[in-house]
Amino acid sequence: MDNKNAFDILQERGFIAQATHEAEIKELLSKERVTFYIGFDPTADSLHVGHFLTVMAMSHMQKAGHRPIILVGGGTGMVGDPTDRTDMRKMMTAEEVQHNVDCFKKQLSKFIDFEDDKAIMANNADWLLNLKYVDFIRDYGVHFSVNRMLTADSYRTRFEKGLSFFEFNYMLMQSYDFLELYRRYGCKMQLGGNDQWSNIIGGVELIRKVENQDAYGLTFTLLTTSDNKKMGKTQRGAVWLDPEKTTPYEFFQYWRNVEDASVEKCLGLLTFLPMEEVRRLGSLQDKDINIAKEALAYEITKNVHGEEEAKKALEAARALFAGGAHGGSIPATEIEKSDIEKGISIIELLEKASLIPSRGEGRRLITQGGIKVNDEKVEAFDKVITADDFKDGELMIQKGKKVFHKVTLNG
Incomplete structure (x- = not known):
């Protein structure tokens, strides 16, 4: 096992947001090989940038000698986590889930070593789909306070718009996942994004109440911009790890x-x-x-x-x-910063850069998806370009596949 405590590595690199029992976690990670788990929602056939931070944390933990369980929500994916959502998500078939799981494992194998039981892929459909409802509520539902659950951010925001009882079960099921993984693999710790804090606490407390054993939770900072928007999104949607998608x-x-x-x-x-x-x-x-x-x-x-x-x-x-050796010299247009203080329409900018003979041609190009700004396709011809679109005083326009034009700010 690595001499450096995995908690210290994660903390130094900026991962850790909250810990259920910080001192105990640090001690545990220094004295034994800890089996921990992170859950992944299998609603797509690729991981995206939003998952990538937890994948990196998992890799650091494994390099420090610990064993990850990648839990895919084949069961919970059929219900849908209400966290950070304002609507119900579509349900999936077992075949769809398995296809997505196979894709995840291929991507994760670049970061996680699955050889010789060093990491485990598990699917909560293996236990959730066979539960008997009355038995489950009697044995485990008794440990959850509805009043307390409703204080969780994930429920409170959905509660105002309508939270189905179907989704209300999510915290119980995720908590039960942790209990099952503890029983099956000796899993003592759950890791996840900070938006999962309430769900993670639910599992930690369930193991402590039902098994009378210690369990722990650790959450990571969410990947956000300085104005608190989630990173990993573009105008075209998520930034995927699959090269076919991004x-x-x-x-x-x-x-x-x-x-x-x-x-x-x-x-x-x-x-x-x-x-x-x-x-x-x-x-x-x-x-x-x-x-x-x-x-x-x-x-x-x-x-x-x-x-x-x-x-x-x-x-x-x-x-x-x-305009390096591989691309030749790229034509450039300089515009005054004062010209865009109130914003400039994309059509007007194309005219200033002499990229279109007429406004009609500009609208045609945009309608056909033939204009990109900073590698983002322009979807509407009333798009307004502002100083925020310039990176270090430069903006790149692409017309079609081969025409590139740089616009620089003066002043």
């Missing part, structure tokens, strides 16, 4: 364009770079912060898609934004 270049570009304030945090959470290097890169200022952004994008893309794809994405990005 190309390695698009994936690279997403991280290359993160806001300056998030760079050091993302380097700590989403790369394996030593913390001295993370702090060095995070301390870079002004235009030098682009060096840190490039390192961030390269490292994450390398870990997810491999070194070759990361190098290709890096070369393409450099060619595009700097």
Whole structure:
């Protein structure tokens, strides 16, 4: 086992938000190989950036000598976690769930070693779908206070708009998952995003009440921007780990364009770079912060898609934004900062850059999906471009597949 305590590693890198019993967890992780679990909702055939932080935490824990259980919600996925949702999600067949589980394992194998029982894939459908309702409520429902459950954020927000009894059972089922994993594999700890805190506490307390044994919970900071919006979303939806859903270049570009304030945090959470290097890169200022952004994008893309794809994405990005040897000289237009103080329509910007002969042609191109700004497809011709769209004073327009044009701000 690694000499460095896994708790200290996670804390130093910025993962930990809350712990049920911090001192006991640190002691436990230092003295034995701990089996822990993280739950994944199998509603898609790929993991996305929202999952990636927990995957990295799992990898750090395994490298420090502990054993992860990846629990896929084949049973709970048929109900739907009300956390951070305002509506019910569609239910899935067992075949759909299994296909998604197989895809998850392939992606996770880049970060988690499944050989020789070093990690376990489990599916809560194995026990949840065979439960007898009256027995379950009698034996386990008795340990949950409805009053207390309604204070949980996940229920309170849904309660105002309508929370079905179906969904209300979610906390009981997730708590029961922890109990089953404790009984089957000696699992003593549940890890997850901080939005899972109430559900995790439910499981910790259930094991302590039913088995009279210690169990623990640890939550991670959520991946958010400085204005508290969840990271990992673009205009086209989620940023996926599957290269068929989000190309390695698009994936690279997403991280290359993160806001300056998030760079050091993302380097700590989403790369394996030593913390001295993370702090060095995070301390870079002004235009030098682009060096840190490039390192961030390269490292994450390398870990997810491999070194070759990361190098290709890096070369393409450099060619595009700097007019490098691979991309030739990119035409550029300079506009005054005062011109966009109140925003400028995308059509007007295309005209200023001499990319369209007429406004009608601009509307046609946008309607056909032929215009991208900073690698994001423009969906509406009334889109307004503001100073916020410029990264380090630059904005890249793509017309069709081959025409690139850089717009820079003056002033």
